[in-house]
Amino acid sequence: xxxxxxxxxxxxxxxxxxxxxxxxxxxxxxxxxxxxxxxxxxxxxxxxxxxxxxxxxxxxxxxxxxxxxxxxxxxxxxxxxxxxxxxxxxxxxxxxxxxxxxxxxxxxxxxxxxxxxxxxxxxxxxxxxxxxxxxxxxxxxxxxxxxxxxxxxxxxxxxxxxxxxxxxxxxxxxxxxxxxxxxxxxxxxxxxxxxxxxxxxxxxxxxxxxxxxxxxxxxxxxxxxxxxxxxxxxxxxxxxxxxxxxxxxxxxxxxxxxxxxxxxxxxxxxxxxxxxxxxxxxxxxxxxxxxxxxxxxxxxxxxxxxxxxxxxxxxxxxxxxxxxxxxxxxxxxxxxxxxxxxxxxxxxxxxxxxxxxxxxxx
Amino acid sequence: xxxxxxxxxxxxxxxxxxxxxxxxxxxxxxxxxxxxxxxxxxxxxxxxxxxxxxxxxxxxxxxxxxxxxxxxxxxxxxxxxxxxxxxxxxxxxxxxxxxxxxxxxxxxxxxxxxxxxxxxxxxxxxxxxxxxxxxxxxxxxxxxxxxxxxxxxxxxxxxxxxxxxxxxxxxxxxxxxxxxxxxxxxxxxxxxxxxxxxxxxxxxxxxxxxxxxxxxxxxxxxxxxxxxxxxxxxxxxxxxxxxxxxxxxxxxxxxxxxxxxxxxxxxxxxxxxxxxxxxxxxxxxxxxxxxxxxxxxxxxxxxxxxxxxxxxxxxxxxxxxxxxxxxxxxxxxxxxxxxxxxxxxxxxxxxxxxxxxxxxxxxxxxxxxxxxxxxxxxxxxxxxxxxxxxxxxxxxxxxxxxxxxxxxxxxxxxxxxxxxxxxxxxxxxxxxxxxxxxxxxxxxxxxxxxxxxxxxxxxxxxxxxxxxxxxxxxxxxxxxxxxxxxxxxxxxxxxxxxxxxxxxxxxx
Numbered sequence: 001x002x003x004x005x006x007x008x009x010x011x012x013x014x015x016x017x018x019x020x021x022x023x024x025x026x027x028x029x030x031x032x033x034x035x036x037x038x039x040x041x042x043x044x045x046x047x048x049x050x051x052x053x054x055x056x057x058x059x060x061x062x063x064x065x066x067x068x069x070x071x072x073x074x075x076x077x078x079x080x081x082x083x084x085x086x087x088x089x090x091x092x093x094x095x096x097x098x099x100x101x102x103x104x105x106x107x108x109x110x111x112x113x114x115x116x117x118x119x120x121x122x123x124x125x126x127x128x129x130x131x132x133x134x135x136x137x138x139x140x141x142x143x144x145x146x147x148x149x150x151x152x153x154x155x156x157x158x159x160x161x162x163x164x165x166x167x168x169x170x171x172x173x174x175x176x177x178x179x180x181x182x183x184x185x186x187x188x189x190x191x192x193x194x195x196x197x198x199x200x201x202x203x204x205x206x207x208x209x210x211x212x213x214x215x216x217x218x219x220x221x222x223x224x225x226x227x228x229x230x231x232x233x234x235x236x237x238x239x240x241x242x243x244x245x246x247x248x249x250x251x252x253x254x255x256x257x258x259x260x261x262x263x264x265x266x267x268x269x270x271x272x273x274x275x276x277x278x279x280x281x282x283x284x285x286x287x288x289x290x291x292x293x294x295x296x297x298x299x300x301x302x303x304x305x306x307x308x309x310x311x312x313x314x315x316x317x318x319x320x321x322x323x324x325x326x327x328x329x330x331x332x333x334x335x336x337x338x339x340x341x342x343x344x345x346x347x348x349x350x351x352x353x354x355x356x357x358x359x360x361x362x
Numbered sequence: 363x364x365x366x367x368x369x370x371x372x373x374x375x376x377x378x379x380x381x382x383x384x385x386x387x388x389x390x391x392x393x394x395x396x397x398x399x400x401x402x403x404x405x406x407x408x409x410x411x412x413x414x415x416x417x418x419x420x421x422x423x424x425x426x427x428x429x430x431x432x433x434x435x436x437x438x439x440x441x442x443x444x445x446x447x448x449x450x451x452x453x454x455x456x457x458x459x460x461x462x463x464x465x466x467x468x469x470x471x472x473x474x475x476x477x478x479x480x481x482x483x484x485x486x487x488x489x490x491x492x493x494x495x496x497x498x499x500x501x502x503x504x505x506x507x508x509x510x511x512x513x514x515x516x517x518x519x520x521x522x523x524x525x526x527x528x529x530x531x532x533x534x535x536x537x538x539x540x541x542x543x544x545x546x547x548x549x550x551x552x553x554x555x556x557x558x559x560x561x562x563x564x565x566x567x568x569x570x571x572x573x574x575x576x577x578x579x580x581x582x583x584x585x586x587x588x589x590x591x592x593x594x595x596x597x598x599x600x601x602x603x604x605x606x607x608x609x610x611x612x613x614x615x616x617x618x619x620x621x622x623x624x625x626x627x628x629x630x631x632x633x634x635x636x637x638x639x640x641x642x643x644x645x646x647x648x649x650x651x652x653x654x655x656x657x658x659x660x661x662x663x664x665x666x667x668x669x670x671x672x673x674x675x676x677x678x679x680x681x682x683x684x685x686x687x688x689x690x691x692x693x694x695x696x697x698x699x700x701x702x703x704x705x706x707x708x709x710x711x712x713x714x715x716x717x718x719x720x721x722x723x724x725x726x727x728x729x730x731x732x733x734x735x736x737x738x739x740x741x742x743x744x745x746x747x748x749x750x751x752x753x754x755x756x757x758x759x760x761x762x763x764x765x766x767x768x769x770x771x772x773x774x775x776x777x778x779x780x781x782x783x784x785x786x787x788x789x790x791x792x793x794x795x796x797x798x799x800x801x802x803x804x805x806x807x808x809x810x811x812x813x814x815x816x817x818x819x820x821x822x823x824x825x826x827x828x829x830x831x832x833x834x835x836x837x838x839x840x841x842x843x844x845x846x847x848x849x850x851x852x853x854x855x856x857x858x859x860x861x862x863x864x865x866x867x868x869x870x
Binding site for chain 2: 226227228229231232234235238239241242244245246247248249
């Protein structure tokens with residue numbers, strides 16, 4: 001404890017609190033964004049741009065027009081779905097950092113349905129692709145899940161390594177067996193039939209995926225706070241020995257949570273190919289699965305907060321793409337993301353201290 | 363007047379939300395064993411951590427041999443001749459005794475002359491009657507021997523002010539007696555020995571003077587010759603303590619728990635329980651006495667389905683429950699008060715409501731379909747809080763913010779609410795203040811009167827003598843003997859705890 005000012009009748013001290021309220025967290029988040037923008041400004045300045053102009057341009061691009069807002073929403077969908085998956089796993093201290101690979105495998109499985117059964121009516125096609133997307137991602141996270149649950153293999157390493165396999169597997173497919181003969185050897189599959197495309201809001205690119213994201217956020221929130229299974233996840237995440245003591249089946253829950261976590265990321269991949277791209281191609285995700293980790297952490301693993309943070313981060317992405325068009329390096333987006341995380345972590349620490357005035361003599 | 367070796371004046375130390383020490387005055391003279399007595403949480407360890415440079419006081423002054431000092435690190439304190447033996451030893455286990463002792467002393471040049479060092483150490487240990495094998499590796503030593511190494515290490519560093527933090531917690535009564543002789547010898551040599559403890563009989567047998575701390579304040583310093591246990595209790599607790607009395611009519615019913623030749627391994631894969639057989643009856647409290655680390659943890663874990671047995675059988679109410687999952691054992695009516703209350707018995711970051719349902723969330727009144735019924739959970743929590751007089755600031759605060767005594771009340775309230783057939787209680791009152799201890803003893807005896815079978819593991823022999831109907835002594839994972847409490851005496855139990863059976867042979 002530090003005494004900062006000694007005065008005549010008392011002392012001002014820093015006192016540490018155990019936790020911070022949601023409101024103070026929100027304040028920390030806002031201040032962090034401002035500070036991150038300030039740091040970013042230095043680098044924009046070094047690149048001989050006017051930071052204010054760039055930020056204004058970025059803001060206008062992501063929020064200033066109907067098109068901008070719709071792009072922001074479109075880009076938030078994969079972040080939201082995979083962010084929810086990551087948040088669920090992190091709740092149980094399962095460090096699934098393989099959302100990126102799970103997105104690819106979900107996209108790949110959904111694409112298989114669209115390519116091999118092109119004649120299915122959309123009423124069957126879409127549910128089948130959703131299921132395939134979920135299963136594709138789920139299998140990809142269940143492998144490390146089983147290894148972790150049964151043999152204690154570190155899931156950080158396995159999920160990360162499986163990312164590369166998934167990305168290369170999709171590369172193989174789009175360069176080879178699934179490559180569109182009409183594409184002159186471009187790494188893309190043929191265009192999906194219309195029946196395999198997610199419906200969009202008229203006049204925009206916003207597709208059904210957004211409802212998936214919002215519904216899953218609410219469902220996940222209710223599961224975690226209201227249900228037996230959610231209770232088991234919370235207990236296990238807080239203390240494994242308490243979970244064992246309570247007779248909770250940890251092995252089964254690890255596998256189940258990993259499965260759902262990867263399944264949600266898989267849905268994100270399905271939504272990208274069936275909602276935005278209309279085909280499978282190389283690099284369908286610009287690192288959504290990694291950004292999802294930031295989204296989950298900044299959302300404090302709360303499903304509803306994950307929704308909000310994914311909008312925030314997708315607006316950064318959209319603004320960043322726009323900034324590129326006027327010559328600002330694309331790296332500015334990753335830098336701002338990193339800086340926000342840095343300031344939030346530091347801010348959370350600082351927010352635990354409060355200044356207190358203490359009278360002398362009692 | 364003689365100058366005090368250590369004088370601490372008006373020491374105040376705050377931690378977040380806690381005033382650990384408030385204007386404490388503490389004076390120790392050379393040549394005395396001075397006990398620092400107080401309940402857990404009274405601020406003893408904090409005060410001594412300030413003296414040995416681990417913490418800095420917010421206010422107050424420290425004088426060593428009349429000189430005002432200000433420590434910014436333990437190194438400063440060591441240089442002033444202050445050394446502390448902590449509850450958890452700070453030894454390098456793969457190193458030899460001599461190497462450990464050398465560590466942190468100034469007796470080492472660039473090239474180590476181990477022969478000379480070992481000779482020096484031997485002289486030392488002879489002088490104070492501290493027997494150790496300098497060439498043995500620390501991991502090979504018993505706890506008592508490791509403690510001796512710690513003491514020699516501190517003396518070797520040139521300390522003439524020794525602080526020992528609850529040194530007997532890990533010792534058998536015989537080992538403790540031996541330690542006291544050593545401490546008195548060290549004091550006679552003109553050094554000051556400070557003994558942190560909450561055990562009154564210990565204080566009466568070894569201390570010359572006693573300073574009592576209560577709620578972070580120093581309430582009195584008394585000479586042993588001029589005081590008695592009764593007065594010390596009053597000083598320590600701040601009021602008179604009524605005795606919890608066991609109803610003497612002991613009429614045990616049928617067998618509730620039966621272990622037959624159970625063998626189990628510890629986490630390292632070594633045998634922890636060897637041919638362990640024991641039964642506990644309805645309406646009976648069986649106390650397990652033993653030095654910590656002799657298989658107690660493993661015993662409770664195999665009973666509760668948290669550890670697999672290698673061989674042998676466990677019956678609960680006549681049903682074979684060997685190696686059944688924890689959930690089935692909970693459902694069979696077994697309550698478990700684990701050693702690790704906050705972390706195993708309770709989830710630190712979750713609130714009271716979440717913790718109340720830890721054992722019962724699966725079924726019953728708290729579940730509607732797959733959904734938890736928070737309203738009825740809340741009602742249950744409120745009724746338990748009232749019945750067990752649990753002090754909390756808010757139902758929705760993480761339980762880690764609660765005090766130790768109230769945490770244990772919460773845990774106990776949850777465990778006994780379901781009218782368990784068997785209660786396994788591990789160190790149920792460790793670290794609690796006297797009023798919480800009294801309350802918990804009261805609850806356990808009430809459960810016994812209701813017909814519950816209770817298996818109690820405790821390191822506090824007084825507690826075992828007070829509550830148990832039968833006392834089983836555990837040593838290296840086997841039962842050394844089971845003695846009806848009315849026939850037991852401290853000496854007999856102590857010998858069994860040390861692995862000496864009735865024939866005077868050491869069991870191995």
